[in-house]
Amino acid sequence: MMPDLGKYADAVLSSYAVSIVLIVALVALSIRRARKVKAYLAEIEERQKNV
Amino acid sequence: MSIWEYANPVKFIKTTDRLMPYMAVGAVVCLVSGLIWGFFFTPDDYRQGSTVKIIYLHVPAALMAINAWLMMLVASLVWIVRRHHVSALAARAAAPIGAVMTIIALATGAIWGQPMWGTWWVWDPRLTSFLILFLFYLGYMALWEAIENDDTAADLTSILCLVGSVFAVLSRYAVLFWNQGLHQGASLSLDKEEHVHDVYSNPLYVCIAGFILLFIALVFLRTQTEIRARRARALIARERLA
Numbered sequence: 001m002m003p004d005l006g007k008y009a010d011a012v013l014s015s016y017a018v019s020i021v022l023i024v025a026l027v028a029l030s031i032r033r034a035r036k037v038k039a040y041l042a043e044i045e046e047r048q049k050n051v
Numbered sequence: 052m053s054i055w056e057y058a059n060p061v062k063f064i065k066t067t068d069r070l071m072p073y074m075a076v077g078a079v080v081c082l083v084s085g086l087i088w089g090f091f092f093t094p095d096d097y098r099q100g101s102t103v104k105i106i107y108l109h110v111p112a113a114l115m116a117i118n119a120w121l122m123m124l125v126a127s128l129v130w131i132v133r134r135h136h137v138s139a140l141a142a143r144a145a146a147p148i149g150a151v152m153t154i155i156a157l158a159t160g161a162i163w164g165q166p167m168w169g170t171w172w173v174w175d176p177r178l179t180s181f182l183i184l185f186l187f188y189l190g191y192m193a194l195w196e197a198i199e200n201d202d203t204a205a206d207l208t209s210i211l212c213l214v215g216s217v218f219a220v221l222s223r224y225a226v227l228f229w230n231q232g233l234h235q236g237a238s239l240s241l242d243k244e245e246h247v248h249d250v251y252s253n254p255l256y257v258c259i260a261g262f263i264l265l266f267i268a269l270v271f272l273r274t275q276t277e278i279r280a281r282r283a284r285a286l287i288a289r290e291r292l293a
Contacts, residue, residue: 001091004101006100008101011105015108015162016086018158018159018162019108019112019159022151026148026151030273031272034273037276038276041282044286044290045286048286048290
């Protein structure tokens with residue numbers, strides 16, 4: 001299944017590894033911060049509603 | 052209906068909430084299929100061997116790195132001219148995405164350059180302008196973080212964005228301006244001599260579509276986050292005044 005990358009296997013595989021790790025990290029951090037900020041805002045709005 | 056309706060944060064969040072899932076699913080489908088197609092089902096190049104497979108990451112990432120800055124430029128101009136907060140926050144939201152795309156383009160370029168050019172780095176016009184673009188991304192994000200007042204930060208970062216646009220354009224056209232250096236010209240071109248063969252360009256188009264959709268989905272998500280963070284700061288400030 002894995003194509004024969006020959007003598008350039010390290011270069012090709014490391015390119016894919018670096019890029020995929022960076023993209024996944026960017027997506028994961030964006031989602032994490034979105035959830036955190038949403039919950040924080042909801043908490044503030046709730047608190048101010050009760051004042 | 053006017054486009055300026057989306058300058059309303061509530062309307063923006065409502066609309067992007069509806070669009071985001073389609074963009075995200077489209078991005079995953081295009082990226083997974085494009086990368087699998089390119090990695091497993093394209094032949095080695097007669098000169099570059101299997102390193103040609105790096106094109107499916109390097110070219111879309113470089114394209115997005117430049118176009119993310121151009122999107123930030125448009126959003127910054129909208130802020131300067133019409134003072135819509137959503138546009139300034141959209142520019143802020145796009146910066147980390149553009150910075151990551153620039154790192155991917157620089158890293159994959161260096162990894163590709165080593166076996167092909169015999170060096171990881173060379174002070175070639177395109178590479179150098181790309182590195183400067185990356186430094187502008189870092190400066191832009193640092194400036195947003197450094198200034199407490201959102202409107203002042205938006206004003207100053209917009210000016211920085213205008214200046215940085217010179218390097219965004221240069222990193223695209225540096226090869227043509229100076230006609231020197233190791234980096235080749237455009238991979239995708241209307242000129243058949245320059246255009247890469249269809250066997251490589253077809254999966255490349257799919258990957259580019261995936262990167263564009265991913266960028267849009269992330270800009271929507273991160274702009275929503277910035278809008279909420281700004282509202283939270285405003286509410287906290289009001290709480291302190293009371």
